[in-house]
Amino acid sequence: xxxxxxxxxxxxxxxxxxxxxxxxxxxxxxxxxxxxxxxxxxxxxxxxxxxxxxxxxxxxxxxxxxxxxxxxxxxxxxxxxxxxxxxxxxxxxxxxxxxxxxxxxxxxxxxxxxxxxxxxxxxxxxxxxxxxxxxxxxxxxxxxxxxxxxxxxxxxxxxxxxxxxxxxxxxxxxxxxxxxxxxxxxxxxxxxxxxxxxxxxxxxxxxxxxxxxxxxxxxxxxxxxxxxxxxxxxxxxxxxxxxxxxxxxxxxxxxxxxxxxxxxxxxxxxxxxxxxxxxxxxxxxxxxxxxxxxxxxxxxxxxxxxxxxxxxxxxxxxxxx
Amino acid sequence: xxxxxxxxxxxxxxxxxxxxxxxxxxxxxxxxxxxxxxxxxxxxxxxxxxxxxxxxxxxxxxxxxxxxxxxxxxxxxxxxxxxxxxxxxxxxxxxxxxxxxxxxxxxxxxxxxxxxxxxxxxxxxxxxxxxxxxxxxxxxxxxxxxxxxxxxxxxxxxxxxxxxxxxxxxxxxxxxxxxxxxxxxxxxxxx
Numbered sequence: 221x222x223x224x225x226x227x228x229x230x231x232x233x234x235x236x237x238x239x240x241x242x243x244x245x246x247x248x249x250x251x252x253x254x255x256x257x258x259x260x261x262x263x264x265x266x267x268x269x270x271x272x273x274x275x276x277x278x279x280x281x282x283x284x285x286x287x288x289x290x291x292x293x294x295x296x297x298x299x300x301x302x303x304x305x306x307x308x309x310x311x312x313x314x315x316x317x318x319x320x321x322x323x324x325x326x327x328x329x330x331x332x333x334x335x336x337x338x339x340x341x342x343x344x345x346x347x348x349x350x351x352x353x354x355x356x357x358x359x360x361x362x363x364x365x366x367x368x369x370x371x372x373x374x375x376x377x378x379x380x381x382x383x384x385x386x387x388x389x390x391x392x393x394x395x396x397x398x399x400x401x402x403x404x405x406x407x408x409x410x411x412x413x414x415x416x417x418x419x420x421x422x423x424x425x426x427x428x429x430x431x432x433x434x435x436x437x438x439x440x441x442x443x444x445x446x447x448x449x450x451x452x453x454x455x456x457x458x459x460x461x462x463x464x465x466x467x468x469x470x471x472x473x474x475x476x477x478x479x480x481x482x483x484x485x486x487x488x489x490x491x492x493x494x495x496x497x498x499x500x501x502x503x504x505x506x507x508x509x510x511x512x513x514x515x516x517x518x519x520x521x522x523x524x525x526x527x528x529x530x531x532x533x534x535x536x537x538x539x540x541x
Numbered sequence: 542x543x544x545x546x547x548x549x550x551x552x553x554x555x556x557x558x559x560x561x562x563x564x565x566x567x568x569x570x571x572x573x574x575x576x577x578x579x580x581x582x583x584x585x586x587x588x589x590x591x592x593x594x595x596x597x598x599x600x601x602x603x604x605x606x607x608x609x610x611x612x613x614x615x616x617x618x619x620x621x622x623x624x625x626x627x628x629x630x631x632x633x634x635x636x637x638x639x640x641x642x643x644x645x646x647x648x649x650x651x652x653x654x655x656x657x658x659x660x661x662x663x664x665x666x667x668x669x670x671x672x673x674x675x676x677x678x679x680x681x682x683x684x685x686x687x688x689x690x691x692x693x694x695x696x697x698x699x700x701x702x703x704x705x706x707x708x709x710x711x712x713x714x715x716x717x718x719x720x721x722x723x724x725x726x727x728x729x730x731x732x
Contacts, residue, residue: 229583271613271614293613293614294576294579294580294583294613295576296574296576297576297579297580297613297614298613298614298615298617299613300609300610300611300612300613300617301609301610301618302609302610303610324615324702325615325655325700325701325702326613326614326615326616326617326618329615329618329619329654329655330613330617330618333609333618333622355705356705361704361705363705411575411576413576413579414566414570414575414576414578414579416566416570416575418570418574418575419570431574431705433574433702434574434575435573435574435575435702435705436706438705438706
């Protein structure tokens, strides 16, 4: 295995030390919990997290306008409840804490246990579970993927605008219902802790419906030109989203060069014009990655004025512009 | 089996998971995200370093808390919470007469935390069969436990990450079921 790293068992700790060097507005408390140095004194605090390997998610979104804390588990492994509890206790305000959880069994179990423990200590705590990945048929089982970043931003906006915990939970849950994502990969990722590729993929094949933990997709196809891939993904998405006015995220999976993301943006724009879609905002970049997987996902959100306002509201995170 | 022997067996799981890390990772790679071996080894390394106790209950609780704070993923809360629950059985020794109480506590904890029933291709299938086996008065052996894990091969996953692969999950042993063989063996082999 060739990776720029020192020890596989120290990979996440080293990464977090590095994040501290790169961003002076955050600090690390209690192993693997990244928090804002400048803590919120009022407003609902937001805690998210999950396995590492999705950078800049989640630590990159710990900043004004977005998260108050990110709990970073081992690579592709949910963090443990004690660490999540540490994060909650560190950032909690009197108005309470909202946990933003991606729908993976481990994440849900660990975050829920932490929530129970926080409540036992008298902290007002609520959670929302993101399920935006339409490659899974059963809606309850859908994984939380790139759309989670939109949730961080929207919840941050609501918190900064003084909504209370109950209102934020309600609004965020309605928002989550409307977010739809599907992803694909042309190369799997190499997982540093195991030294293995997430899955095997022949040179002439691509995986459709990949998750963000290096797991296989839902089906394989022969590789196609990117405009056809976009058409394929949009066909799936438009089964779920009939609105024509949209907010869009084109998310790189970690090792997709900016040139290719730009090519995807061009053909996505062509597709939108041909299909008379009114794209109110389209952000393109690496937001929720799977280490060095090559591929991308498309996230659609039916346009609402408030959502656009939320996504355009300022944040100190350099990763969400 | 007294507390000392139980502690010894649980600490020895570090060596087992060192040996089986690759195998578990391989099983998980096919129908999951390939980190089960790494996570279990991290957990039982911590058990080897940190767990102490002079009663069965203390050893089980200390093991549970250690797993909960070191494994992560889905297996962390499932194994961790279950060991804490088993500590509630409160017996001086684990014997052939009371082993079923421990296994049932384990089984119920996984069912509650993991919201599983049976036949969903998870670690729970091994627990369910182990409990039935004891109920029928049969002794739990490593071979029997391995057979229970092997039987998950034929199942289509409907729970956990493997469920995303539907029919493609058939033909592979569930990695959680396989790690459960080692864990249950440590609890029951000297009974």
